[in-house]
Amino acid sequence: MTTILIADDHDVVRRGLRMLLEMRPQWRVVAEACDGKGAITGAFRFKPDVAIIDYGLPRLNGIEAARQIRHHLPDTEILIFTMHNSDDILLHALEAGARGFLLKSDADDYVIAAVQALSQHKPFFTGKVSEALIAAFLAASTARTSALTMRENSVVQLIAEGRTCKEAADLLGVSAKTVEAARASALRKLNLKTTADLIRYAVRNKLVDG
Numbered sequence: 001m002t003t004i005l006i007a008d009d010h011d012v013v014r015r016g017l018r019m020l021l022e023m024r025p026q027w028r029v030v031a032e033a034c035d036g037k038g039a040i041t042g043a044f045r046f047k048p049d050v051a052i053i054d055y056g057l058p059r060l061n062g063i064e065a066a067r068q069i070r071h072h073l074p075d076t077e078i079l080i081f082t083m084h085n086s087d088d089i090l091l092h093a094l095e096a097g098a099r100g101f102l103l104k105s106d107a108d109d110y111v112i113a114a115v116q117a118l119s120q121h122k123p124f125f126t127g128k129v130s131e132a133l134i135a136a137f138l139a140a141s142t143a144r145t146s147a148l149t150m151r152e153n154s155v156v157q158l159i160a161e162g163r164t165c166k167e168a169a170d171l172l173g174v175s176a177k178t179v180e181a182a183r184a185s186a187l188r189k190l191n192l193k194t195t196a197d198l199i200r201y202a203v204r205n206k207l208v209d210g
Contacts, residue, residue: 002119005031005046007039007065008054008081013104017052020111027115036060037171043069048076050118052111053098055082055089056206058161060171063092064154068173070097077118081107084206088147095150100124148186153207155182159195160202 004021006014006029018029031042036057043051051069055062066078079100080093093101100118102110106126117124148156151172158168165183169176187193190201202208 002027002050002115003030003046003048004028004115005033005039005042005048005051005053007033007036007042007051007057007062009034009057013054017107017111021115024112034058036062036065039065040068043073043076047073050077050079050115052079052081052115055080055084055093056209058208059158061154061157061207063089063096063098063150064172066093066098067096067150077121079114079118079124091147092150092153102126148189149182151178152182152186152189155179156186156198156202157207159183160199160208 002024004027006017006021008014008017011034014032014034018032021027021029030046030048033039033042037059039051039053039057039062040060051066053062053066057065062080062082066080069076070078074097077100078093078096078098079102080089080098081102081104082089083104085103090101100114100123102114102124103126110124110126114124154172155168158171163171165176165179169179172179183198186198190197192198192201
C-alpha cells in the first residue's frame with residue numbers, strides 16, 4: 001500500500017487529486033491539508049510514502065513544509081506541485097529535499113507517473129528539467145546571490161501574511177532573532193527599505209495572493 005498526503009489550499013484541487021490517485025487499488029490518500037502547517041502536522045501523524053505539496057501554501061509555503069517534513073521523515077518523498085515554471089522555485093525545492101517537481105498544467109498527464117516513481121524512491125521531473133540540469137542547479141546554488149534563500153522566502157511570505165515576528169518564529173520553529181535576521185537580509189538583497197516593500201515583493205513573486 002502506497003500512502004499519500006495532499007496539501008493544497010484549493011478544495012477542488014485536493015478532491016480531484018484524491019479521486020485520481022485512489023483509482024489505483026494500492027494507493028490511499030491518508031491526509032489532506034490546506035496550508036503548510038497542516039501539511040507538516042499531517043505528515044508527522046501519518047508518515048506518508050509520498051507528500052504532494054503545493055508551492056503556494058499559506059501559513060508556511062510548500063518549500064518550508066517540504067524542508068521540515070524531509071528533515072524529520074527522510075523516507076517520505078516530496079512532490080512539489082506548482083503553477084509557476086520557475087528556476088528559483090525548482091532550486092529551492094531541490095535544496096529542501098524534494099525529488100519530484102510537477103507543474104499543475106501537467107498534472108493530468110503526469111501525476112500518476114510522478115507518484116509511482118517517488119513511491120519507488122526515484123526522482124521525477126517533467127519538461128526541461130533533467131538530472132543533468134538538477135546537478136547544475138545544485139552546483140550553482142552557492143553562487144546565486146540574487147535570489148532569496150528558503151528561510152528568507154518563508155519569512156517574507158509570513159510577513160506578507162501579516163504575521164508578527166514572534167508568530168513567524170513559532171511557525172518556523174526558530175528564534176525571533178533568526179526571523180529578524182532573515183528579514184534584514186531579504187531587505188538588503190532586494191535593495192528594499194520597508195515592510196510594505198517586502199509585501200509588494202511577495203505579491204509580485206506569488207509568495208502570497210494579491
